[in-house]
Amino acid sequence: MDGGFEINLTEQGVYLVVHPDSTASVGNVISALKEKGITDYNGGVIKAAIENKQGTQVQIAAPHTEEAREADFRIKLSEDGLTCEMWLIPPSGGAAMPTIENVKGFMNSHGVVYGHDERAMLDMLGRPIVKEWVVTAKGDAPVNGRDSKIDYKVDLNVLKPRAVGDKVDMKELGAVINVIQGQEIAEKTPAVAGQDGMSLSGKRIAAYNGKDKNLPSGKGTTTSEDKLHLYAEYDGSVIIKDGKLSVNPIFEVKGDVDYGVGNIDFIGPVSVHGSVREGFEVNSGSDMIVEGVVEGAALKSEGSMTIKIGVRGTGKARLIAKGDVNVGYIDQAYVRSNGNVAVAEAILHSDIGARGEVIAMGSKKGQIVGGTIQAGSEVLCEVLGSEMGTRTEVVVGELPELAEERKRSQENIKQFDEQLEKLDANIVFLKSLQQKGQMTEDKQEMLARTTKAKFQIKAQRDATKKRLEELETDMEKNKMEGRVRVKNTCHPGVTITIRGVRYIVRENLRFTKFVYEDGEVKIKPFE
Numbered sequence: 022m023d024g025g026f027e028i029n030l031t032e033q034g035v036y037l038v039v040h041p042d043s044t045a046s047v048g049n050v051i052s053a054l055k056e057k058g059i060t061d062y063n064g065g066v067i068k069a070a071i072e073n074k075q076g077t078q079v080q081i082a083a084p085h086t087e088e089a090r091e092a093d094f095r096i097k098l099s100e101d102g103l104t105c106e107m108w109l110i111p112p113s114g115g116a117a118m119p120t121i122e123n124v125k126g127f128m129n130s131h132g133v134v135y136g137h138d139e140r141a142m143l144d145m146l147g148r149p150i151v152k153e154w155v156v157t158a159k160g161d162a163p164v165n166g167r168d169s170k171i172d173y174k175v176d177l178n179v180l181k182p183r184a185v186g187d188k189v190d191m192k193e194l195g196a197v198i199n200v201i202q203g204q205e206i207a208e209k210t211p212a213v214a215g216q217d218g219m220s221l222s223g224k225r226i227a228a229y230n231g232k233d234k235n236l237p238s239g240k241g242t243t244t245s246e247d248k249l250h251l252y253a254e255y256d257g258s259v260i261i262k263d264g265k266l267s268v269n270p271i272f273e274v275k276g277d278v279d280y281g282v283g284n285i286d287f288i289g290p291v292s293v294h295g296s297v298r299e300g301f302e303v304n305s306g307s308d309m310i311v312e313g314v315v316e317g318a319a320l321k322s323e324g325s326m327t328i329k330i331g332v333r334g335t336g337k338a339r340l341i342a343k344g345d346v347n348v349g350y351i352d353q354a355y356v357r358s359n360g361n362v363a364v365a366e367a368i369l370h371s372d373i374g375a376r377g378e379v380i381a382m383g384s385k386k387g388q389i390v391g392g393t394i395q396a397g398s399e400v401l402c403e404v405l406g407s408e409m410g411t412r413t414e415v416v417v418g419e420l421p422e423l424a425e426e427r428k429r430s431q432e433n434i435k436q437f438d439e440q441l442e443k444l445d446a447n448i449v450f451l452k453s454l455q456q457k458g459q460m461t462e463d464k465q466e467m468l469a470r471t472t473k474a475k476f477q478i479k480a481q482r483d484a485t486k487k488r489l490e491e492l493e494t495d496m497e498k499n500k501m502e503g504r505v506r507v508k509n510t511c512h513p514g515v516t517i518t519i520r521g522v523r524y525i526v527r528e529n530l531r532f533t534k535f536v537y538e539d540g541e542v543k544i545k546p547f548e
Contacts, residue, residue: 026071028053035059035082039070047071057113059085092119094127097154102220105133105158109145118146128158135223136160163218166231170210173266175200175259192284192301197272198259199288206259206266207251209236237261241268256288256306277313278303290324299337308344315340315354325360332356334371346375357422368394368402374422376495387508389413397423397495400505406512406526418503418520418537423496430489437482444475505535508547517542 025043028050029036037050050067054060062082070079095108105128112118124142128134136158145155175198200206215228236251238244239262243252253259257268272287277295284302285291291305296313297320303309308324315328317337325344332338334354340346345360352369356362362375365383370391373379379396381387387403394400395416406413451468454460460468503519507530515526517535524535524542532547 026050026053028057029078030057030085032084034080034084035062036078037067037070037081038076038078039074040076041074043071043074045071054082056110057085058090091116092123094119094124096128096131096133098131098133098221101162102222102224103136103160103162103218104156105136105221106154107145107157108154121146124157133158133221135219135221158221160221161218161226163226163228164216165229166215167213168231169212169233171234171237172208172210174205174207177259177261192280196283197285197287199286200253200257200259200268201288202253202255204253205250206242206253206268207236209234209249209251211249237265239263239265239267241270242266258287258289272305278318291322296330299335309342326358331366345377362396368392376423382508389415395422396503398503402507403509404512405505405507405510406515408512410512410514413515414518415505415515416518417505418518423492427489427492427496430485430492433485434482434489437478437485440478441475441482444471444478447471448475503537506547507531507533 025040026045026049027038027040029038035054039045047064047068050071051062051064054062059082063080066079066081070081090113092112093110095110097106098104107124107128121139121142124146125137128137138157138159141155141157145157177198212231212233215230217228218226220226236244236248238251241254241257243254244250245252251266253268255268255270257270258272260267260269271290271292272285274282274285274291274293274295276282278285278293278297278301286302286304288306290307291303291309293303293309293311293313297303297311297315297318299317302319302321303311304321306323309320309322309326311320311328312330314330315332315334315338317335319339320326320341322342322344324342326340326342326346328340328346328348331348331350331352332340332354333352336353338354340354340356342357343359346356346358346362348362348364350366350369351364351371351373352367353371355372356374358375358377360375361377361380362373363378363380363383364387366381366386367388367390368379368381369388372393374395376397378399378401379389379394380400381389381402385403388407389400389402389405390407391411391413393414393416398417400415400417405415448468448471451460451464451471454464455468505517505519509531511526511530511533513527513529517524517526519535519537519542522537522540522542530544534545534547535542536545537543
């Protein structure tokens with residue numbers, strides 16, 4: 022049956038059966054008759070049978086003896102030369118069905134010598150499929166390789182404003198890429214070789230071989246033995262130069278810290294060749310050097326801080342350093358140092374605090390005017406105050422912030438002791454239950470948590486007590502050493518506090534030293 026109709030050849034004649042669900046046309050039937058060599062058919066009867074679709078047998082031609090006709094093939098090849106499809110026209114009139122060798126021979130004659138699919142051929146021959154293409158051969162498509170790939174483990178999108186909430190902060194450009202020693206900064210996926218293909222004609226089809234490239238290893242980096250991982254050799258900032266990743270242990274700004282650079286937060290030393298403009302922040306994990314001027318900016322250093330020209334703070338600048346602070350001049354700024362603060366020219370209307378000394382010397386000016394100066398051991402300057410009687414306050418011997426920290430430490434230790442007392446009581450109770458055999462799983466977990474909490478709080482208390490001892494040692498040392506020395510003139514309007522005792526300067530004093538003796542501040546000659 023083909024297309025919902027049958028053609029039967031009998032001794033009485035040629036008969037047509039059109040099934041009710043047939044989709045055949047008159048043309049389909051006539052084409053099938055011609056394939057059998059039947060040309061003297063009755064077209065009107067055929068048309069009526071197609072229209073009626075009654076499924077009954079009607080005679081459409083006189084008896085006909087079908088001539089023997091060999092099977093025939095049609096073939097088509099895909100444009101890429103990798104697929105061969107065949108169309109079998111079955112034999113008629115008793116002619117024999119072709120063999121698989123006949124099919125192969127036909128394909129070979131059309132240049133198809135590779136990729137024969139014998140199973141598909143046998144299926145086609147065993148169940149003749151009329152007017153349907155069957156894939157009888159397939160070539161091998163080439164499998165292209167892949168280039169090696171470098172996967173960066175750090176964000177290299179520098180100098181791009183970052184979103185902070187719903188806004189974009191133009192000062193947060195991500196200019197610093199911090200890495201620590203041993204941190205992986207890049208990983209390489211090796212290149213993959215390609216696999217050649219083969220066409221139906223037996224010709225090799227070349228595949229693309231992936232290109233290899235080395236890890237972008239620059240100064241300050243190390244590679245793994247297999248050359249697939251790149252690590253930072255030491256703490257620093259990742260930079261890209263000539264296509265390579267390097268780690269620089271010092272973050273260097275060639276010009277100013279402004280909107281072209283953005284805020285800086287670096288794990289190591291920072292060197293700024295220009296100035297730090299108002300509103301920007303610079304944080305360094307070690308020493309910091311600024312060649313120019315610091316405006317109303319915020320600087321924080323885990324080491325020393327050097328500002329070669331000076332600070333023009335306009336009441337907005339904040340400088341905090343764990344080490345010494347060395348500055349050309351300070352004007353209207355907040356400065357804190359765990360070491361000394363040394364100024365070459367002048368300190369003007371600023372809030373200065375140093376664990377050690379505050380020194381304004383090194384030039385003829387060497388002046389401290391206005392604001393508050395706090396030092397743990399000494400304040401030394403050429404001139405203190407001004408002829409205009411500008412209010413200037415100097416405190417030495419006991420820094421208020423140290424006293425405040427001592428107070429907080431004492432309060433924390435008291436809270437830790439109270440917590441430990443409660444935890445000890447709970448532990449004693451839970452262990453008594455354990456000895457009586459009344460310990461449930463919940464109580465056992467509670468005992469473990471309580472014991473762990475006790476050790477954690479004890480460690481916190483011990484660390485706080487150690488810090489308190491350091492504070493008290495520093496404060497006692499400062500009390501012993503506290504003094505103010507003025508090499509040239511100390512003007513009226515200056516208030517000096519040593520170990521909590523105040524002294525108000527009411528007249529010009531020259532070559533003076535202020536010290537604490539016998540419960541009061543005394544004036545002695547400069548030495």
